[in-house]
Amino acid sequence: xxxxxxxxxxxxxxxxxxxxxxxxxxxxxxxxxxxxxxxxxxxxxxxxxxxxxxxxxxxxxxxxxxxxxxxxxxxxxxxxxxxxxxxxxxxxxxxxxxxxxxxxxxxxxxxxxxxxxxxxxxxxxxxxxxxxxxxxx
Amino acid sequence: xxxxxxxxxxxxxxxxxxxxxxxxxxxxxxxxxxxxxxxxxxxxxxxxxxxxxxxxxxxxxxxxxxxxx
Numbered sequence: 460x461x462x463x464x465x466x467x468x469x470x471x472x473x474x475x476x477x478x479x480x481x482x483x484x485x486x487x488x489x490x491x492x493x494x495x496x497x498x499x500x501x502x503x504x505x506x507x508x509x510x511x512x513x514x515x516x517x518x519x520x521x522x523x524x525x526x527x528x529x530x531x532x533x534x535x536x537x538x539x540x541x542x543x544x545x546x547x548x549x550x551x552x553x554x555x556x557x558x559x560x561x562x563x564x565x566x567x568x569x570x571x572x573x574x575x576x577x578x579x580x581x582x583x584x585x586x587x588x589x590x591x592x593x594x595x596x
Numbered sequence: 597x598x599x600x601x602x603x604x605x606x607x608x609x610x611x612x613x614x615x616x617x618x619x620x621x622x623x624x625x626x627x628x629x630x631x632x633x634x635x636x637x638x639x640x641x642x643x644x645x646x647x648x649x650x651x652x653x654x655x656x657x658x659x660x661x662x663x664x665x
Contacts, residue, residue, distance in 0.1 A: 465621040467634055 528591045537592035552578040602630045604648040618647040
């Protein structure tokens with residue numbers, strides 16, 4: 460196949476890919492929904508399609524961050540918002556960690572682990588947003 | 597978007613196919629641009645201008661508010 464040089468056709472091609480992506484996602488959701496109904500939530504998450512679905516959702520969320528950042532009109536310094544979100548994330552992680560420790564059947568190690576995992580998972584989007592905001596300045 | 601590409605193209609004696617090849621796009625796209633059904637990028641507009649030896653103004657300029665389609 461020849462490489463598309465015509466900008467109109469390149470755009471159309473992107474639109475076609477979008478349609479295919481939408482149909483694919485509907486299909487994946489249908490299969491996962493069927494699994495959920497027949498095998499329950501555990502059966503659904505065991506399906507490798509679940510992993511694919513979560514992965515694409517995360518990727519699309521990250522990609523759309525760079526779009527939503529352009530809509531921000533505030534003149535706040537990126538560093539300030541970065542520190543703010545970091546403090547909030549830290550507080551949430553600590554509170555959740557403490558709650559886990561206080562729950563019956565969970566040890567202190569469990570609490571620290573869950574708090575740390577929550578913190579690390581939240582850290583990535585915060586760093587990415589900070590990077591995007593810095594780049595735009 | 598209205599434009600004068602068709603007139604300019606005829607003036608330099610090019611067919612849609614020849615102009616398309618010169619600019620590096622397909623004939624269908626030239627046809628749609630001439631009909632005003634496709635909005636070309638600025639880069640493509642410039643390529644067309646170079647191919648027919650006209651300026652952007654001559655091909656695409658339209659007074660604000662005049663016969664809006």
